[in-house]
Amino acid sequence: MPRANDIPPEHHCHWPGCQVKTPPKLFACKMHWYMIPAHLRAGIWAAYVPGQEIRKDPTMAYMMAVRAVYDWVRENHPESFTTQGQLF
Numbered sequence: 001m002p003r004a005n006d007i008p009p010e011h012h013c014h015w016p017g018c019q020v021k022t023p024p025k026l027f028a029c030k031m032h033w034y035m036i037p038a039h040l041r042a043g044i045w046a047a048y049v050p051g052q053e054i055r056k057d058p059t060m061a062y063m064m065a066v067r068a069v070y071d072w073v074r075e076n077h078p079e080s081f082t083t084q085g086q087l088f
Contacts, residue, residue, distance in 0.1 A: 027066070
């Protein structure tokens, strides 16, 4: 029987300010995922290591791919940063 502290915390889309619940292995909700250019989405998946969301140990390559997405969002959707976004 799981203990209360064994229940994983809720996971939300990583788009700044988005509070849509998503499975932990996914970076973003469907709407925001497809707003991200294909080459940046490919970078996220290329750097993703299965289970990193459970172990909480993303690689440096994954973190760099995430940073590239945030840089793109900041440049192309600056209004998204008017509310505090969840980075991880």
